[in-house]
Structures are given as structure tokens and as C-alpha cells.
Amino acid sequence: MAGRRDGPLMKDKDKDKDKVRSRIIFAIVVGVTLGCVIAFLYPHGLFTADSPIQNRRFAKSDLKVGSSCESSERISMLKSDITSLLEKNAELNKQLKDLREKLRLAEQGKDQAQKQFMVLGEKYKAGPFGTVKGLRTNPTVVPDESVNPRLAKILEEIAIQKEVIVALANSNVQSMLEVWFTSIKNVGIPNYLVVALDDHIENLCKSNGVPVYKRDPDQGIDSIAKTGGNHAVSGLKFRILREFLQLGYSVLLSDVDIVYLQNPFDYLSRDSDVESMSDGHNNMTAYGYNDVFDEPAMGWARYAHTMRIWVYNSGFFYIRPTLASIELLDRVAGRLSREPKSWDQAVFNEELFFPSHPGYDGLHAAKRTLDIYQFMNSKVLFKTVRKDERLKKLKPVIVHVNYHPDKLLRMKAVVEFYVNGKQDALEPFPEGSEW
Numbered sequence: 029m030a031g032r033r034d035g036p037l038m039k040d041k042d043k044d045k046d047k048v049r050s051r052i053i054f055a056i057v058v059g060v061t062l063g064c065v066i067a068f069l070y071p072h073g074l075f076t077a078d079s080p081i082q083n084r085r086f087a088k089s090d091l092k093v094g095s096s097c098e099s100s101e102r103i104s105m106l107k108s109d110i111t112s113l114l115e116k117n118a119e120l121n122k123q124l125k126d127l128r129e130k131l132r133l134a135e136q137g138k139d140q141a142q143k144q145f146m147v148l149g150e151k152y153k154a155g156p157f158g159t160v161k162g163l164r165t166n167p168t169v170v171p172d173e174s175v176n177p178r179l180a181k182i183l184e185e186i187a188i189q190k191e192v193i194v195a196l197a198n199s200n201v202q203s204m205l206e207v208w209f210t211s212i213k214n215v216g217i218p219n220y221l222v223v224a225l226d227d228h229i230e231n232l233c234k235s236n237g238v239p240v241y242k243r244d245p246d247q248g249i250d251s252i253a254k255t256g257g258n259h260a261v262s263g264l265k266f267r268i269l270r271e272f273l274q275l276g277y278s279v280l281l282s283d284v285d286i287v288y289l290q291n292p293f294d295y296l297s298r299d300s301d302v303e304s305m306s307d308g309h310n311n312m313t314a315y316g317y318n319d320v321f322d323e324p325a326m327g328w329a330r331y332a333h334t335m336r337i338w339v340y341n342s343g344f345f346y347i348r349p350t351l352a353s354i355e356l357l358d359r360v361a362g363r364l365s366r367e368p369k370s371w372d373q374a375v376f377n378e379e380l381f382f383p384s385h386p387g388y389d390g391l392h393a394a395k396r397t398l399d400i401y402q403f404m405n406s407k408v409l410f411k412t413v414r415k416d417e418r419l420k421k422l423k424p425v426i427v428h429v430n431y432h433p434d435k436l437l438r439m440k441a442v443v444e445f446y447v448n449g450k451q452d453a454l455e456p457f458p459e460g461s462e463w
Contacts, residue, residue, distance in 0.1 A: 164299050164394055166350040171276030179241060180275050186219055186239050191293060193220035193280045194272065196265050199228045204284045207439045209238045211288040214447065219293075223268060243268070263372040266361040273349040273357070283343035283428070285435045287442045290425040292346075295402055300394035301352045302380065304345035305403040305428060308338035309411060314400045340380065340397070341405065342373040344428055352393035356380060359391065406438060407431040407459075414454045433461050 154160050173180040183192060193212070197205045205222070212220050224230035224242045233240035265281060272279045280292060296303055308314025316337040324330050347353045359379045364372055384390035400408055404424040410432070413419040427442045429435045434457075444453035 166301055166348075166352050166394065168276065168349045169274070169351060169354065171349075172274050175274045176271045178244075179271060182221070182239070182241050183272070183275060183277055186221060187277055188219040188293075190276060191219060191278045191280065192272070193217065193282055193292070194223060194265075194269070195220075195282045195284050196223045196225060196268065197229050197284055198225040201284050202229065202232065203436050204439060205229070205232075206236075207436070207443065208282075208284045208286060208288075209233075209236065211443065211447075215288050215291055217288065217291050217293075225264075263361075263364045266357045266364065266372070266376075269347070270354060270357050270361075273347065273354050276349050278346065278348045280346045281344065283430070285429045285439065286344060287427045287429075287439050287446075288425075289423055289427065289446050292403070292425050295399070295425050296346055297396055298346075298348070300348075300396040301350050302340075302345055302347050302356070302393060303396040303398055304340035304342075305398045305405065305426075306338055306400055307341050307405060307407075307430070308397075308400060309405070309407045310400075313338040315397055337381075337397075339373060339377040340395075341428065341430060342376040343430060344403065344426065350393075352391065356391055356393055402426075404428065405430050409442070410438075410454065410457055411459045431461075432457075 186192060195205070195208065209220070209222065220239060222229065222233050222238055222240045224233060224240050227242075230240055230242045232238075269279055269281060278298075280296075306314040314337075316335060319334045319336040321332040321334055322330055323332065347356075356376075356379055360372065360375050363375050363379070364370060367375070379391055380393060380395060382388070382390055401413070401419070401422055402425045404413070404427050406427065406429045409424075409427055413422070423446060427446075429438045429442070432438055438457060441453045441457065444450040
């Protein structure tokens with residue numbers, strides 16, 4: 029029996045079925061692929077609550093629900109929370125402002141230090157052993173005449189090479205002031221100035237041809253200046269001297285219980301921020317020494333070595349117009365205003381000598397001790413010099429009667445001995461203050 033044979037019509041039908049099947053499979057693959065792409069690009073679906081239409085619809089429904097459900101108590105609580113948050117925000121803003129100000133000041137100080145370093149010069153290589161010398165002189169500040177135009181004009185007329193002797197005086201020290209400026213005139217020193225603290229001293233100076241400057245009224249200073257004693261007036265100089273330094277002038281600050289015998293400007297080194305006379309009475313006490321502290325209870329370690337130096341005299345010192353010098357004046361004046369019972373000389377030395385340590389930044393100022401036989405205190409004179417035939421022949425630059433209360437009498441005796449040649453003029457006085 030012959031096998032069945034398909035005709036052309038059957039073959040065409042099979043081909044059509046294959047095409048349909050292929051198209052269906054292709055459509056399914058495209059659909060799945062497109063679905064995957066849409067799912068990747070739009071993970072939350074094509075139509076979400078973020079669409080404008082949805083938002084408007086939900087917003088309207090929320091308002092309806094809110095208006096019907098929110099109680100007045102809930103609203104009050106929300107208002108209270110908002111007020112609290114606003115207060116916290118204001119406090120945080122204030123703290124942020126304070127921190128920014130501190131940062132600004134810190135950056136300003138850093139910039140100033142960098143500028144000062146740049147002024148000092150280029151970087152250096154260390155030379156051979158024993159030849160290296162550190163930088164000793166700080167740069168001077170840029171003069172600012174706007175600080176006190178009237179004082180600037182006076183100093184321009186009387187100062188020599190931007191240097192001037194300055195003394196503060198009120199009526200309480202008139203007699204000593206007269207001996208003071210008379211000795212200056214006798215030496216021929218032209219660059220000196222009296223800062224008059226009351227009208228009487230101003231008139232006295234003008235009548236004697238003494239350069240004088242009376243400050244503009246200042247209630248904080250005038251009350252002390254007109255009625256204060258030696259220590260109170262002495263404390264004012266640190267505030268008043270600041271203007272001189274800001275104007276760019278070096279000042280030789282002088283108390284009025286001083287007799288001038290030579291021009292002090294001829295004996296200054298000018299290599300430090302401060303050059304001061306000492307209260308020391310010999311080389312050890314004036315220039316420093318190793319003092320051994322003995323504590324037997326420590327046994328083998330009973331001896332402790334300490335470095336000591338007698339204080340600088342705050343009644344006679346030369347100060348250059350540098351940042352370190354102005355910082356010194358600010359520190360001393362600030363402490364004296366906060367500690368009214370403190371002594372200006374003690375504060376002056378503490379700020380000048382105390383080193384940096386935890387909780388305290390020391391002053392970075394260069395200092396020099398003046399020769400005790402040229403810039404002589406009255407202890408050196410009456411305890412040592414007048415008893416030594418060789419030392420009696422030396423003529424000091426100045427004599428400061430700082431150790432004795434009978435100042436005027438001893439000042440006049442100094443004039444008699446060194447100026448008028450009266451050899452026994454110093455003999456009647458005891459070494460100390462007792463008679």
C-alpha cells in the first residue's frame with residue numbers, strides 16, 4: 029500500500045503556523061525585556077504619589093482629614109516644638125558666630141606671626157661651630173599717627189632719632205620734678221617730655237621752658253592721676269606709654285626721683301625690646317646667679333640648683349616700639365586694672381620673666397640689664413660706691429633714689445657730690461632708711 033504524501037497546500041499551512049509561533053515568541057521576549065527595563069528605570073512604577081495629579085488629589089484629601097482630625101491641643105504642641113527649635117537654632121547660631129570669631133582671631137595672630145617672621149629676614153644656614161648668633165632685635169611696628177595726632181606733632185618736634193625721655197608727674201612730686209628736669213637741662217638733653225597729670229604741673233613746666241604734654245580728659249585715668257600717690261601714678265604709665273609706641277617712638281621711661289649726670293642715649297645698646305636698670309646691688313644680684321637650695325630631707329638629692337636675678341626697676345627702662353613691647357604694656361596694664369592691690373614693679377617683672385607653661389603663654393620679649401654702675405640705684409650708691417675710693421671716681425649716667433624714702437634730700441646730695449664736687453655730700457646719710 030502506497031504511503032501518504034502531503035501536498036503543497038499542507039506545506040504552506042505548516043509554514044504559516046511556524047511564522048505565527050515565531051512572532052508570538054518574539055513578542056513575549058520583547059515584552060519581558062521591556063518590562064525589565066521599565067522595572068529598572070522606574071522601580072516604584074510609572075504612576076506614583078509624586079505626580080502632580082496625585083499630589084493635588086492627596087493634598088485635598090489631607091486637608092480634609094487634617095481639618096477634621098487635628099485637635100487644638102496638637103496644634104499647640106507643634107507650635108511649642110517649633111518655638112523650642114527656633115530658640116535652639118538661635119543658640120547654635122550664636123555659638124557658631126563665637127567660634128568663627130575665635131577662629132578669625134587665631135588666624136589673625138598666626139598671620140601676624142608669619143608677617144613678623146618674614147620681616148626678620150630670609151632663612152639662614154647654620155655656620156661653623158661657635159659662630160652662630162640668634163636674631164635679637166624684633167622689628168618695630170608701623171607708626172600710626174591717627175592714634176593721637178596732637179601727641180604725634182609734639183614728639184615730631186622734640187624727639188631725636190625717634191627717641192624721647194618721658195616722665196609722668198602730678199603736684200605731689202613737684203619738688204622732685206624740679207630737680208629732675210634741672211639735671212636734664214644741665215646735661216643738655218633736648219629730647220625729653222613731661223606728661224602732666226594736672227594743670228599745676230602743666231603750668232609749672234611751661235613757666236620753666238620744659239616740654240610738656242597734658243592728655244585729653246579721661247575719667248578712668250584722671251581720678252588716679254590727680255590724687256594718686258607714687259605707686260598709683262606709676263601704674264598709669266603702662267597705659268599712657270602705649271600711645272608713644274604706637275606712634276613709632278622708643279621711650280626711656282623715667283620716674284622723677286632720678287638725677288641725670290650724662291646723656292643716657294649714649295649708653296644704650298638698642299638690641300632688645302626692653303633695657304632696664306636693676307634693683308640688684310652687685311654683679312650677682314643684678315645679672316643673675318646660680319642659687320643652690322638645700323633640703324636635707326631629700327638625702328642624696330638635697331641640693332637643687334635655681335637661677336635667680338633681682339628684679340628690673342619699672343621706674344627706669346628703655347622700651348622699643350615692637351609688638352612684644354606693646355604686648356608687655358597691655359599685659360601689665362590689664363593686670364593692674366584687675367588687681368588693684370598689686371605692685372606695678374612686681375607685675376612688670378612677672379610678665380617679663382615668667383616662661384610659658386601649661387595654662388600660660390609667656391611673653392616673647394628680648395631684655396637687657398643695664399650696667400649697675402652707670403645706671404645706679406641708691407642702694408649701690410650709698411652701700412658700696414661712696415665707700416670705695418675707686419668707684420667714687422666713676423661718674424654714673426643716672427642715679428635713681430629708689431631704695432630710700434627721703435628722696436628729695438638724697439637727690440640734692442647727689443647733685444652736690446657729682447655736679448658741684450662736694451666730696452662729703454653723701455656722708456650724712458645712712459645705708460638704709462633709718463636715721
